[in-house]
Amino acid sequence: MEDLQSALNEQGLTVSTVPEKGRCLLTARDFYPGEVIISQEPYVCVPNKSSVDSRCDGCFTSSNLKKCSACHVVWYCGSTCQKLEWKLHRLECQALSRLDKDRRKSVTPSILLMVKLYLRRKLQSEKVIPTTATDNYNLVEALVSHMSDIDEKQLVLYAQIANIVNFILQWPEINIKEIAENFSKFACNAHTICDSELRPLGTGLYPVISIINHSCLPNSVLLFEGRLAVIRAVQHIPQGDEVLISYIETAGSTMTRQKALKEQYRFTCTCPRCIKVGQSDDIQESAIVEGYQCKDDRCNGFLLRSSDDKGFVCQQCGLVRDKEEIRKIASELKLMSDKVLMSSSSGNYQETVSMYQKIDKLQRKLCHPFSISLMQTREKLLKILMELQDWREALAYCRLTIPVYQRLYPGFHPLLGLQYYTCGKLEWLLGDTEGAIKITSSKAVDILRVTHGTNTSFMKDLVLKLEEARAEASYKLSSKDELQDLP
Numbered sequence: 225m226e227d228l229q230s231a232l233n234e235q236g237l238t239v240s241t242v243p244e245k246g247r248c249l250l251t252a253r254d255f256y257p258g259e260v261i262i263s264q265e266p267y268v269c270v271p272n273k274s275s276v277d278s279r280c281d282g283c284f285t286s287s288n289l290k291k292c293s294a295c296h297v298v299w300y301c302g303s304t305c306q307k308l309e310w311k312l313h314r315l316e317c318q319a320l321s322r323l324d325k326d327r328r329k330s331v332t333p334s335i336l337l338m339v340k341l342y343l344r345r346k347l348q349s350e351k352v353i354p355t356t357a358t359d360n361y362n363l364v365e366a367l368v369s370h371m372s373d374i375d376e377k378q379l380v381l382y383a384q385i386a387n388i389v390n391f392i393l394q395w396p397e398i399n400i401k402e403i404a405e406n407f408s409k410f411a412c413n414a415h416t417i418c419d420s421e422l423r424p425l426g427t428g429l430y431p432v433i434s435i436i437n438h439s440c441l442p443n444s445v446l447l448f449e450g451r452l453a454v455i456r457a458v459q460h461i462p463q464g465d466e467v468l469i470s471y472i473e474t475a476g477s478t479m480t481r482q483k484a485l486k487e488q489y490r491f492t493c494t495c496p497r498c499i500k501v502g503q504s505d506d507i508q509e510s511a512i513v514e515g516y517q518c519k520d521d522r523c524n525g526f527l528l529r530s531s532d533d534k535g536f537v538c539q540q541c542g543l544v545r546d547k548e549e550i551r552k553i554a555s556e557l558k559l560m561s562d563k564v565l566m567s568s569s570s571g572n573y574q575e576t577v578s579m580y581q582k583i584d585k586l587q588r589k590l591c592h593p594f595s596i597s598l599m600q601t602r603e604k605l606l607k608i609l610m611e612l613q614d615w616r617e618a619l620a621y622c623r624l625t626i627p628v629y630q631r632l633y634p635g636f637h638p639l640l641g642l643q644y645y646t647c648g649k650l651e652w653l654l655g656d657t658e659g660a661i662k663i664t665s666s667k668a669v670d671i672l673r674v675t676h677g678t679n680t681s682f683m684k685d686l687v688l689k690l691e692e693a694r695a696e697a698s699y700k701l702s703s704k705d706e707l708q709d710l711p
């Protein structure tokens with residue numbers, strides 16, 4: 225702990241404890257928007273397992289992969305990643321190779337993550353892999369597990385997968401209870417590793433980053449550069465303040481956020497957004513993001529349950545929407561949502577688009593224009609239309625989501641920056657270089673340079689694209705001028 229304190233002190237940070245949260249990370253100097261507060265390589269990590277594409281165990285890329293010829297479980301993109309992982313994989317490979325074919329296929333990423341955790345601990349204790357103040361198993365031991373809060377069913381599940389890990393490792397001295405506790409630690413400490421566009425790639429355990437607590441109104445953001453976890457300030461954080469990130473999607477209502485935090489992280493959030501629960505502006509916000517549209521579709525009012533509980537009353541124009549009518553649309557939507565899932569898993573994009581468009585139409589009848597469900601449907605349409613390279617339609621949906629993003633997220637939020645980025649990219653693809661410049665430069669870049677930093681390859685590419693767009697726009701402008709000058 226002392227080693228960790230002095231390593232953190234050098235970075236302008238300190239670890240402390242608060243009764244209601246446990247450990248926390250505090251700043252020992254001021255940090256400014258876009259500044260890296262701390263970064264860490266994973267203690268262990270695994271790529272996601274997907275039926276469509278595998279990923280390299282070293283860098284998580286999905287291209288040019290070759291399966292390990294001995295264990296047939298792990299993939300590498302080349303000798304660099306293979307060599308980098310070799311010390312650990314040598315032991316992992318031996319263990320996995322002992323399994324029969326069917327058992328190997330059923331090894332999930334979380335089981336692999338646990339196997340790696342034990343192997344890395346062994347290699348560090350045998351000094352095959354060096355330890356440092358920020359890279360050692362003691363830090364994993366210090367992570368919260370919330371074992372006493374876990375219900376019987378979950379405990380049984382953890383014990384079952386702990387037995388699988390035991391079966392793979394076959395170490396006589398292994399402690400099943402400890403493995404089960406480590407699974408519980410994964411649940412509230414592991415992070416989903418994403419690419420720059422926030423697409424999930426894998427899972428990693430970062431024991432120092434895991435000291436950082438949650439807020440639904442965070443002052444920092446966690447993003448990844450490859451497997452490196454990077455925490456950046458998104459606002460000025462004065463010396464002595466706590467570094468806070470968000471563990472969950474913050475767009476939801478207070479009830480939704482609190483439920484997600486309780487279920488996975490086992491605490492009740494008391495951040496500045498959450499303490500407003502039940503206050504009139506919090507009730508209004510919930511009714512907007514998760515509630516219904518006024519009966520008069522020209523009215524933007526939000527609806528609250530009527531006193532006789534027979535319907536919902538618009539707080540702007542007073543019109544009442546019947547509960548039964550709402551229930552009918554909601555059950556129709558549920559049916560359609562089940563159907564669209566089947567259609568999208570069958571890979572029929574065109575059919576999926578038309579089904580999502582029907583859902584969109586129905587949701588517009590039911591939900592408030594700033595509803596999260598409606599925005600999520602449009603997000604899905606945007607993604608599929610981009611797959612289909614229907615840039616024009618995709619742009620139309622992307623534009624519809626922007627006002628909702630602006631409302632749901634604080635100014636420097638990676639999702640908001642990325643949505644502007646997608647909008648700009650689509651305008652660029654459609655040849656609208658002036659629009660693309662305006663949106664990409666003034667909005668996306670302004671946000672992403674804070675959340676993503678300026679030195680990442682993603683940002684460098686973005687700035688380069690922007691310069692290209694600017695050059696093209698000025699070329700177009702000068703050609704227009706030249707044409708006008710012609711006699």
Ligand SMILES: C[S@@+](CC[C@H](N)C(=O)[O-])C[C@H]1O[C@@H](n2cnc3c(N)ncnc32)[C@H](O)[C@@H]1O
Nearest residue numbers: 245246247368412413434435436437438489491
């Ligand atoms: C990733 S850990 C964060 C570090 C943790 N405080 C510790 O002592 O190791 C997540 C756990 O920290 C606690 N926690 C995080 N944010 C919190 C908050 N805003 N309020 C209360 N507890 C919080 C919860 O117990 C949660 O399961």
